[in-house]
Amino acid sequence: MPQIDVKQLSQAKANVTLTENLLVQAIEKATSDPSLAQEALKQAAGEISLALATVTQVQNGAKES
Numbered sequence: 001m002p003q004i005d006v007k008q009l010s011q012a013k014a015n016v017t018l019t020e021n022l023l024v025q026a027i028e029k030a031t032s033d034p035s036l037a038q039e040a041l042k043q044a045a046g047e048i049s050l051a052l053a054t055v056t057q058v059q060n061g062a063k064e065s
Contacts (some may be wrong), residue, residue, distance in 0.1 A: 002062035008054050015051035019044045 022044035028035040 004062055005058050008061075012051045012058070015054065019047040019051070020059045021058040022047065023029045028032040 022040045026037040026040040026044065029040065
């Protein structure tokens with residue numbers, strides 16, 4: 001039976017939670033501080049990439065087990 005790396009999945013979940021917070025910040029600042037909103041979007045995109053990479057690692061690790 002494949003093993004799922006719960007620690008890595010928890011990290012991916014943390015990345016997604018941070019992404020959600022950054023997107024909320026971007027929405028809130030979209031009109032009052034567009035440069036801050038843009039920075040929050042850049043950070044959110046990075047967190048999404050990290051979460052996706054982590055989930056892919058977990059999937060690949062589970063296939064190999």
